[in-house]
Amino acid sequence: MNSVTESVSAARRRTPLNRSQIAGFWGAWAGWTLDGMDSFIYALVLTPALTELLPRSGYAATPANVGLAGSILFALFLVGWGLSFIWGPLADRFGRTKVLAGTIFTFAIFTGLAATSHNVWELAIYRFIAGVGIGGEWALAGTYVAESWPEDRRKMGAGYLQTGYYAGFFLAAALNYTIGVHFGWRAMFLTGAVPVVVAILVLLRVKETEKWQKADAGTEHVKPLREIFGPVYRRRTWVACILLTIAIVGLWAGAVYEPSAVIQLATKAGMAKNDAIRTASLATGLLSIATILGCLALPPMAERIGRKKTLAFYFTGMAVAIAGSFGWAFYLPNGLAPFIAWLFVLGFFGGNFALFSLWLPEQFETRVRATAFAFCTSFGRFVGAGVNFLLGAAVLHMHTLGVPVALTALAFIAGLFVIPFAPETKGEVLPQ
Template sequence: MNSLTDRTSVTRRRTPLNRSQIAGFWGAWAGWTLDGMDSFIYALVLTPALTELLPRSGYAATPANVGLAGSILFALFLVGWGLSFIWGPLADRFGRTKVLAGTIFTFAIFTGLAATSHNVWELGIYRFIAGVGIGGEWALAGTYVAEAWPEDRRKMGAGYLQTGYYAGFFLAAALNYTVGVHYGWRAMFLTGAVPVVVAILILLRVKESEKWQKAEARPVRTKPLREIMGPVYRRRTWVACILLTIAIIGLWAGAVYEPSAVIQLATKAGMAKNDAIRTASLATGLLSIATILGCLALPPLAERIGRKKTLAIYFLGMAIAIVGSFGWAFYLPNGLAPFIAWLFVLGFFGGNFALFSLWLPEQFETRVRATAFAFCTSFGRFVGAGVNFLLGAAVLHMHTLGVPVALTALVFIVGLFVIPFAPETKGEVLPQ
């Protein structure tokens, strides 16, 4: 009996993390958190920044011009976000920690420089380059945690890591209520320069992953971008691209239009403008909390039933939640409370992104892992950006945002038919 108890305790005991692994995780998590904060800062300060900068650029700060300039700057940011695939081959060649620090330096410095903008052109350039840095952080952070953490911990590490992005939303909102209200939009952009400290910490305290060091020691040099498009990896690369694109379309559809939907429903319910905005902020917080819970619940489920079945459950949950919120609750006579309740479901299944932090590293060998991760995420961002702009046009054409957003549920149904073509990696160790 005692021997059985001893074996059970040994089985359940997890490999302890060393100081470098702990520092590396918190550096990656903090970078991902500040990445989310940086992304949300732009949404919060867009209107006051453009109201000041448009007249300095020779344009009147009318609502139409603010909206047009905001769309153009958002497009530039998304293009920079998509071009972030350049970090992948660099990380496969020069190491995870150096390049991870480089992505954080890039988005932090150019976010801080945005505070010095004299016109919209300067702001556009700074946001474009910041987007290149922001887009690369997830791929590098996910790759590092997967390689540096012990095999029995790395799956849960993926879930922990993904919570950082949504924690960044809270941080940005808190800064806006304090720093932004008292010191303005330039001070908000200056707070985005704080991640430089995280980058320095990563460079000074975090060791390179042993898996990358072993791969780097091999005499054979590869061209990782060509290899992931070669016969060995081509299918899983494109399947991962499609699945990530679907996830990104759903994320942006829900995240971009959720505040507007809540404000419309709150106004319809008789709330004053300020109260409606506060309600939208609370709803966004609920959505973020639910997404964090979804991220934490996903790794144990993926270990129990497999990666493909887990993603299918989350995709199906997203489809149902999108239809339930934007297709049904949004059109109810008193739809505010039901809509917000559906947002919790939508947020929980939006945690499907944690699966990609866990699953993508398992599908590629060390020598091409960062390149594959960065390429797949960048592809999804480019296509997702295009779909998002089409969605905006549909909202304008149909004069309602409920039905166009609800239709994005269809892409998750398509995803259910794509998932079987992906490899199942449950029970497999991270490939060398």
């Protein structure tokens, strides 16, 4: 009883957040939410957009061509995500808030421009540049929250922040259910230009973190990319790259192919086209809610059992959920309901990304933190681009979506053997 009373009292004694910390968090969260919305819009409008643009580009809009072109555009988008590591050194040199606003502005403008595409080449260019902006937002938002929030709050701050990305999935699904169905894919891309307003607010309302200001004033400017591969950080940099690669492969295999899988199963169940699209939107909403719950459950678990055991738990859950949904339920005679039920499990364990928002900042000092965060996430996206292209080729070759995606569960099993090489930072304060 005393221990319960003590923990309740400790929770009440948490350091209060000031106005700047609150405004900064909501700016970062809103950017991350709209980032998630933006990245998932493409998954939802892939088929109608390519069906219209492929004939204008000289290609027949056959299901095979739509699938192959979609995979190529996904891969280009991920390459853009990968190139987003450029934002990290900029943020370590010029500050978190200005560069964070720059990432939001970039992905918003080029998502809006995608609505003006006349052919697949234009769409590919716009999505590539939008990917560069989207890729930088997570690293800078995660770095900002870790540095600006008090030590006794920043762990939960990481979980709260990560919910934004999946709230964006939910928002994209809601927009597709309403705007997308009635006004088409171009209107969906236009909604992606809204984050420009958030970028302006970040610039005007959010103050720079004190940790960065102190580090910037008290040290010589280093070459952060070189330093994260020096003897002090080399091992943890590469281990983080591998673990993030596995998480990203799972995200893009499971979440991005989910709408297509639901539409196929709904069509197979006899639904009309618009009803199948609405069902995919509802399924995406369920996936998003589950992932938000997974993000919120993760920080307390990481504080109780440690970062490494928590990630192992979530990776195991991802492996089981991907195999169960795409490897089993997808092939059942009446698989729509079981598949959607598995999506809830897949969504919950997809909350593993919240751990990286919490864990990565703890592994690097302030002077190189944004660079390390951006590089590790970018590395995973480059590999994810290659895996996504191979998945598209496998789907085309095997004439099925389920098995190729289900095989990505093996990546999470491999990740269980990598986790022991990562540093355990439970109980440690954020390094200066």
